[in-house]
Amino acid sequence: MSPRSRRIALGSLGAVALVAAAALSAGNDAAFTSTAGLGDADGAQIYSHICQGCHMAQGQGAVGAGYYPELAGDRSLASWRYIALTVLDGRNGMPPFGLPSSQAWEIRAAHLSDAQVADVVNYVRTHFGNHYQGTVSAAQVAALPHPGIGGAH
Amino acid sequence: MTADNTARPIPTRRDLLRMIGLTAGGAAMYQAMSALGFAAESPYRGPIDLRGAPRGASVLILGAGMAGMTAAYELRNAGYHVQVLEYNPRAGGRNWSLRGGDVYTELGGATQHCRFDDGLYINPGPWRIPYHHRGLLGYCRRLGVALEAFVQVNYNAYLHSSSAFGGRPRRYREIKGDYQGHVAELLAKVVRQSALDVSVSKEDQERLLESLRDWGALDGNYAYTAGEPSSRRRGYEKNPGGGLSARPVPSNPIGLSDILESGLWQGVAAGDDFDMQTTLFEPVGGMGRIGEAFGRELGSIIRYDAKVVSIHQDAAGVSVAYQDRTNPGSGHLTARADWCVCTIPLPILAEIPMNVGAPMRAAIAAVPYAAAVKVGLQFKRRFWEEDEAIYGGITYTDLPITNIGYPNTGYQSPGKGVLLGAYIWGLNAMEFTAMAPQERVQRAVDYGARIHPQYHHEFDNGIAVAWHRSPFTMGCFGMWSPESRARHYDDLCRIDGRIALAGEHASYIGGWQEGAVTSALDAISRLHRLAVAQGEKA
Numbered sequence: 001m002s003p004r005s006r007r008i009a010l011g012s013l014g015a016v017a018l019v020a021a022a023a024l025s026a027g028n029d030a031a032f033t034s035t036a037g038l039g040d041a042d043g044a045q046i047y048s049h050i051c052q053g054c055h056m057a058q059g060q061g062a063v064g065a066g067y068y069p070e071l072a073g074d075r076s077l078a079s080w081r082y083i084a085l086t087v088l089d090g091r092n093g094m095p096p097f098g099l100p101s102s103q104a105w106e107i108r109a110a111h112l113s114d115a116q117v118a119d120v121v122n123y124v125r126t127h128f129g130n131h132y133q134g135t136v137s138a139a140q141v142a143a144l145p146h147p148g149i150g151g152a153h
Numbered sequence: 154m155t156a157d158n159t160a161r162p163i164p165t166r167r168d169l170l171r172m173i174g175l176t177a178g179g180a181a182m183y184q185a186m187s188a189l190g191f192a193a194e195s196p197y198r199g200p201i202d203l204r205g206a207p208r209g210a211s212v213l214i215l216g217a218g219m220a221g222m223t224a225a226y227e228l229r230n231a232g233y234h235v236q237v238l239e240y241n242p243r244a245g246g247r248n249w250s251l252r253g254g255d256v257y258t259e260l261g262g263a264t265q266h267c268r269f270d271d272g273l274y275i276n277p278g279p280w281r282i283p284y285h286h287r288g289l290l291g292y293c294r295r296l297g298v299a300l301e302a303f304v305q306v307n308y309n310a311y312l313h314s315s316s317a318f319g320g321r322p323r324r325y326r327e328i329k330g331d332y333q334g335h336v337a338e339l340l341a342k343v344v345r346q347s348a349l350d351v352s353v354s355k356e357d358q359e360r361l362l363e364s365l366r367d368w369g370a371l372d373g374n375y376a377y378t379a380g381e382p383s384s385r386r387r388g389y390e391k392n393p394g395g396g397l398s399a400r401p402v403p404s405n406p407i408g409l410s411d412i413l414e415s416g417l418w419q420g421v422a423a424g425d426d427f428d429m430q431t432t433l434f435e436p437v438g439g440m441g442r443i444g445e446a447f448g449r450e451l452g453s454i455i456r457y458d459a460k461v462v463s464i465h466q467d468a469a470g471v472s473v474a475y476q477d478r479t480n481p482g483s484g485h486l487t488a489r490a491d492w493c494v495c496t497i498p499l500p501i502l503a504e505i506p507m508n509v510g511a512p513m514r515a516a517i518a519a520v521p522y523a524a525a526v527k528v529g530l531q532f533k534r535r536f537w538e539e540d541e542a543i544y545g546g547i548t549y550t551d552l553p554i555t556n557i558g559y560p561n562t563g564y565q566s567p568g569k570g571v572l573l574g575a576y577i578w579g580l581n582a583m584e585f586t587a588m589a590p591q592e593r594v595q596r597a598v599d600y601g602a603r604i605h606p607q608y609h610h611e612f613d614n615g616i617a618v619a620w621h622r623s624p625f626t627m628g629c630f631g632m633w634s635p636e637s638r639a640r641h642y643d644d645l646c647r648i649d650g651r652i653a654l655a656g657e658h659a660s661y662i663g664g665w666q667e668g669a670v671t672s673a674l675d676a677i678s679r680l681h682r683l684a685v686a687q688g689e690k691a
Contacts, residue, residue, distance in 0.1 A: 038580070049583070049587055050583045052587045053587040054260070062261050065501045065625050065627075066501030066502075066503075092518050093521055093522040093628050094500075095523075103634070106634065108523045108582075
């Protein structure tokens with residue numbers, strides 16, 4: 001079989017691709033969330049497993065040739081909508097987390113449920129010295145445009 | 154062979170894709186799944202022709218990675234006045250090897266001191282060069298960078314599933330031989346039951362049967378059984394030898410059902426993709442040798458430790474403000490040229506003020522960068538060679554480390570050895586990125602010990618690079634989706650006034666150095682035509 005036909009054959013699997021992966025049969029390891037939508041990880045877990053890779057443990061961000069924004073004291077967090085859209089769509093190289101699972105894997109990103117997006121948005125708005133008012137719900141996140149084919153654009 | 158298909162997890166399609174992704178470097182999996190999945194041979198057709206450069210014309214190049222240095226080398230040779238600004242104190246960018254004595258500070262401030270022995274290294278970025286990446290290979294030749302073979306497929310390395318065969322790894326030759334043998338036997342049965350009479354002529358059925366016996370190592374009855382033919386593929390229980398102990402003992406194939414249930418068949422095609430086919434290469438001494446050779450060749454053209462602060466074009470040229478990182482208290486310096494080739498990775502470029510049009514601006518902001526992590530582990534001895542006869546190549550596993558890469562050089566050397574102990578993508582890479590470097594190393598050791606029990610006893614030291622923490626890229630490489638590529642790719646590549654972008658992110662060979670090389674050659678060809686046209690007007 002030629003590489004081309006093989007790739008095309010594989011392409012058809014995309015839509016169902018992400019279902020498994022809790023499999024991370026390493027899965028017995030509590031330190032690793034499942035790749036199937038991160039299981040039931042909550043906002044704090046999502047922050048410490050994913051977000052802090054760039055935004056750092058205390059939300060302090062980092063500066064090199066470019067920078068990762070500081071979340072501590074970040075005024076843009078006043079708008080839950082702005083932060084939720086950033087998590088859903090990504091921004092300037094930040095991967096999107098609102099893609100459907102199948103499409104998330106295509107670009108090696110990860111999928112968060114609307115409830116998880118809400119939870120992590122609530123987390124960053126109320127930690128690192130932030131005290132923004134108002135709790136965001138999964139329904140509010142669900143009402144926002146989502147990226148990807150078949151998203152709510 | 155077990156008949157109980159429900160007792161164990163059935164390998165899922167995602168596992169398959171995962172394995173392909175791990176098999177492939179960079180974007181191969183993404184390409185396999187996207188509509189863009191064609192096996193594109195590099196468009197490189199030999200050294201570029203840039204004759205006729207206008208007298209005195211100048212080009213400022215941002216970034217001394219593969220794209221920037223390709224552009225600098227060719228434009229300089231064509232007679233342009235060239236200056237390169239580079240953030241790091243070294244040339245190469247992601248073309249990079251970590252060796253003993255190197256110090257690496259990632260974003261967030263964690264500093265690692267590489268304590269590998271002399272001559273040992275890991276390549277945190279690219280580590281293999283396909284034979285058809287002729288642009289990059291051409292520069293290796295012109296720069297005198299010696300190459301050696303990169304082993305993609307090692308028949309004696311492992312395929313490992315933590316949920317199959319009691320968590321014990323199997324040799325690649327066993328899985329490949331048995332999978333192929335069983336498939337050949339089944340197809341031979343179909344032929345002999347005349348099930349193909351309609352679609353295959355009698356003569357072709359005879360040939361097909363013969364080819365199946367040959368391809369699948371079947372016995373005289375077209376069966377895949379324990380015996381000489383199958384052992385010649387999968388290995389013997391006791392190898393043939395000399396003298397009185399010479400007689401070989403054949404091995405027993407794994408049953409088809411067990412192979413299928415294990416999911417390890419997903420690793421069989423690891424070397425079949427165009428990007429992974431023999432022959433692959435690596436530079437002798439580490440991938441970083443290419444960047445180092447480019448850096449030596451370009452010499453003082455490159456200004457190191459220069460952090461670009463802003464990029465501004467006007468009717469006559471391009472001015473770039475930058476900061477000397479070795480003198481942080483000083484003010485901004487300015488470099489100016491007629492034209493600019495900007496190879497700064499997009500997450501960084503998106504944050505730098507630059508007066509280009511809205512289409513290029515939108516394109517720059519549209520490309521997420523992949524998370525990827527590599528961990529290098531030094532061990533007190535080359536136990537994988539001494540104990541397990543694994544010389545080079547890659548073991549694939551469903552553990553989060555996903556790869557163990559064995560050194561394709563220095564075989565049978567006494568002393569210590571360095572493995573690539575993890576090469577991780579996706580969510581697991583994000584999770585490893587979020588850890589402190591020493592925890593990444595510790596976890597790579599713990600997971601790897603499930604495959605090589607020698608790990609804990611032989612481990613010496615390690616170093617871990619998480620690409621989202623890389624101060625000079627903020628990610629591994631640009632991940633185009635089919636939609637974003639359709640909407641933004643041409644706008645990213647199209648020259649805006651006097652500014653051309655180049656890099657793997659401006660290519661269809663994303664995540665590969667050849668993408669950087671060919672994108673640079675494409676960009677400077679277009680820039681050269683503009684410069685010549687303007688020179689004629691002047």
